[in-house]
Amino acid sequence: MPGLLMDSILQHVSLTEKEQQRLPSFFQSLRTRKHQYLLQEGQVCKYEYFILKGCCRQFEVDAEGKENVLQFSIEGWWITDLDSMLTQQPSLFNIDVLEGGEVLQIDKQKLDELFNEIPAVERYYRIISQRAFIALQRRILFLQKPAMERYQEFITRYPFLEQRLPQHQIAAYLGITRETLSRLRSRK
């Protein structure tokens, strides 16, 4: 039942009836539970995940043991470590589950087959990759700005995340400490 995935794809490209029927066979469904790891530092990342329900995060643990969040992902978004996927090198990142639910997974080989069999899906990938790139550019610019502005940008751009996530996770995404975030909120 990858209705959500189909929606996402059809939002950017069109597929024939046949292609729409073929699509699900490339993916595997997986239930997720809170605190479960979809990827651990040191492993080669095997799958790209599309979230049907729940919430995940990708983060690194730096030399001082601090967790830096690269991205959150909820229903209708993708998450993976692209670097490890493409290079087949051990990942520097972890992906874990903040809210249990269900995801679709596809491995590199299947994905390549999919691209060859349904070129429109490769176009879809090209487009969402570009959009992800744009989002990261925006984030880089915001990382130059003071903590308060970063936080305000976050809650206006992702109000739905602000409500679902504990504050210390948001702080780790904004690149500030929990304490600083707490102080920001009290003088908002």
Added chain:
Amino acid sequence: MPGLLMDSILQHVSLTEKEQQRLPSFFQSLRTRKHQYLLQEGQVCKYEYFILKGCCRQFEVDAEGKENVLQFSIEGWWITDLDSMLTQQPSLFNIDVLEGGEVLQIDKQKLDELFNEIPAVERYYRIISQRAFIALQRRILFLQKPAMERYQEFITRYPFLEQRLPQHQIAAYLGITRETLSRLRSRK
């Protein structure tokens, strides 16, 4: 003479002889001169540029008048404002020439035609978009680290840029002031 572009493409996908012959017709060559703007804030970005010779930068001017550099681009790299390209909205960024030379340009329509005519080029685009995404993720993590580490990462990853660029440009890329960069260098 887009030999450099062809190299870049063939590094990631293969093209038939015919496709290789068709390719150049999609692009226009353009000489660039120092201080020239390829894109100005407020304009809709019309082209993607592939640099054959020279060096460009993409930057924003923030509310305080500070220039924040999003990317540098030299021979064999692309540069554009993807956001403005895709949405056809006025750009928030400037792209200017730091070192004159020559670029190839292609507009949105031609690019779409190119994707349809030579699907392998769309795959090439998908791949370089993903690589660009990975590079930005790395940069986001480094922006969390102290200035010294950012600088050291920069000079080891992009030694060729460190030599070609004036220091205040590098500072604007690292997200620090010229003064701080100068002090970092003196106690390296």
Added chain:
DNA sequence: CGTTGGCTTGAGAGGGCTCAAGGCCAGTGG
């Protein structure tokens, strides 16, 4: 030579960090 752009150096200020303690709530076991 005088000007200009790029780099350096100094002094002081401030935003965000660290370390530490305390409060609040939900879940759990006696």
Added chain:
DNA sequence: CCACTGGCCTTGAGCCCTCTCAAGCCAACG
């Protein structure tokens, strides 16, 4: 039903990294 525990958030005090503002130097260039 209540005490306890652990997770999460808040608040305070002091510090440090980086910024701002200001001045000075040097090389390139008209």
